[in-house]
Amino acid sequence: MRVTREEAGFGVARGIRFDRRTAPSARARGGRWLAPGRCCASARCSCLRTARGPSTRALSPCRVVYVDTGLNTIKLKGEDSCGRQHLITLKLNAKYPAEPPDCCVDFPVEFAISWIPQSSLVDIYNQFLAALESLKEFWNAMDEIDEKTWVLEPENPTRSATMRRIAIGNNVSINLEVDPRHPTMLPECYFLGADHVVNPLRTKLNNNMHLWDPDITLLQNLKEVLETDFPSRAVLEKTDFTMDCGICYAYRLDGAIPDQVCGDSRCGQPFHQACLFEWLQGLPSSRQSFNVIFGECPYCNKPISVKMSMKKL
Ligand SMILES: [Zn+2]
Numbered sequence: 611m612r613v614t615r616e617e618a619g620f621g622v623a624r625g626i627r628f629d630r631r632t633a634p635s636a637r638a639r640g641g642r643w644l645a646p647g648r649c650c651a652s653a654r655c656s657c658l659r660t661a662r663g664p665s666t667r668a669l670s671p672c673r674v675v676y677v678d679t680g681l682n683t684i685k686l687k688g689e690d691s692c693g694r695q696h697l698i699t700l701k702l703n704a705k706y707p708a709e710p711p712d713c714c715v716d717f718p719v720e721f722a723i724s725w726i727p728q729s730s731l732v733d734i735y736n737q738f739l740a741a742l743e744s745l746k747e748f749w750n751a752m753d754e755i756d757e758k759t760w761v762l763e764p765e766n767p768t769r770s771a772t773m774r775r776i777a778i779g780n781n782v783s784i785n786l787e788v789d790p791r792h793p794t795m796l797p798e799c800y801f802l803g804a805d806h807v808v809n810p811l812r813t814k815l816n817n818n819m820h821l822w823d824p825d826i827t828l829l830q831n832l833k834e835v836l837e838t839d840f841p842s843r844a845v846l847e848k849t850d851f852t853m854d855c856g857i858c859y860a861y862r863l864d865g866a867i868p869d870q871v872c873g874d875s876r877c878g879q880p881f882h883q884a885c886l887f888e889w890l891q892g893l894p895s896s897r898q899s900f901n902v903i904f905g906e907c908p909y910c911n912k913p914i915s916v917k918m919s920m921k922k923l
């Protein structure tokens with residue numbers, strides 16, 4: 611990779627030598643994280659200039675948060691118009707600028723950049739900012755869900771996560787798969803919980819589906835069509851509506867939460883899929899048909915069945 615004078619100058623300004631031939635010791639120390647808001651020594655920040663001679667342009671305002679000493683890895687931050695911060699990591703390979711750098715982002719969709727050898731890192735940064743704006747509605751929808759409901763899974767959702775499992779009540783939850791391109795449309799959803807609780811919710815969803823209004827938020831729509839409110843973190847403790855597995859007595863097992871529930875309305879005991887499968891497999895009275903095993907609930911002895919966990923296939 612060619613290192614321009616501007617880039618070398620930037621490196622010196624940061625106390626980092628980017629010239630690979632002269633700075634082996636600096637390189638050995640690895641990259642450097644830059645203090646927030648203090649991306650370069652100069653008050654008039656004009657760092658990270660492009661590697662293209664006369665048409666040199668600068669990233670402004672400066673958004674560089676990390677560079678490694680070889681100037682091979684650069685992390686830039688960007689803010690969407692709702693004030694959320696995002697990072698893009700650029701990895702410049704030996705063929706740069708004939709080939710674009712590898713771009714790593716935390717997006718729910720593919721980040722495909724357009725690149726010609728005359729392109730610059732500023733062009734990529736601008737495409738990154740445009741992509742942030744195109745995903746704004748999706749993150750708004752997900753943020754509202756994360757703030758106002760009890761998200762059971764994923765435990766710490768990333769910006770790329772399109773799935774949420776939300777608690778509705780005791781051992782009842784809804785699993786949503788949101789389309790990042792159409793975040794206010796009806797998402798793919800399925801319910802988890804005992805049949806006697808889940809069936810009425812399914813019926814409501816089917817009957818009220820036509821009321822779905824893309825002009826109101828995803829969460830508001832869910833409330834309307836399910837005719838229910840979602841318990842929020844603010845008012846309920848996790849233990850108020852989550853129960854440990856009746857077999858291993860844990861809540862989280864290898865990242866999974868108890869999502870199999872005994873269908874008997876007086877029992878309703880939850881189990882991990884793996885625990886229940888193993889339990890039923892060990893019972894001589896159980897029988898298996900294809901990938902489903904049928905047996906009795908360890909608590910109430912009523913019939914219960916479980917699908918073989920995909921991990922076991
Ligand atoms: Zn378990």
Ligand SMILES: [Zn+2]
Binds near residue numbers: 878907910
């Ligand atoms: Zn039971």
